[in-house]
Amino acid sequence: MEKGFAIAGIFIIIAVGFVFISLILSRLLQPRRYTPEKYIPYECGENPIGSAWIQYNFRYYIYALLFLIFDVEVVLLYPVSVVFKKLKWLAFFEIWLFIIILLLPYIYIWYKGDLEWFIKRRTNGDN
Numbered sequence: 001m002e003k004g005f006a007i008a009g010i011f012i013i014i015a016v017g018f019v020f021i022s023l024i025l026s027r028l029l030q031p032r033r034y035t036p037e038k039y040i041p042y043e044c045g046e047n048p049i050g051s052a053w054i055q056y057n058f059r060y061y062i063y064a065l066l067f068l069i070f071d072v073e074v075v076l077l078y079p080v081s082v083v084f085k086k087l088k089w090l091a092f093f094e095i096w097l098f099i100i101i102l103l104l105p106y107i108y109i110w111y112k113g114d115l116e117w118f119i120k121r122r123t124n125g126d127n
Helices: 002-029 059-082 089-112
Strands: none
Touching: 059 089
16 A cells, blocks of 8 residues: 555656756746747737737636536546445435535526526616
């Protein structure tokens, strides 16, 4: 068991070392000529039109966050599914409990209307 940790530790040290050595070498070997063209955004060889900073709809953030949550959920369910035959009903209930716990906030967000692309403005009398 300790040999496995030692091998993993050596692998991590080599990986981190490779990253830092690559960063240092690229910094040392890069050309030092800065021209005005290097300070403009590159758009497939065309001159940029307008500003590179545009405002995206904030709704994309909600969908990206939901995707990330459920993607991580699938990754966390995989180890339980591997030992499903060994644990039998305990694993079955554990999987369903995990899914229900993650679905509750999703249902709450849906109920509040935050998944609607266009939100109706509320007046002071509406709750």
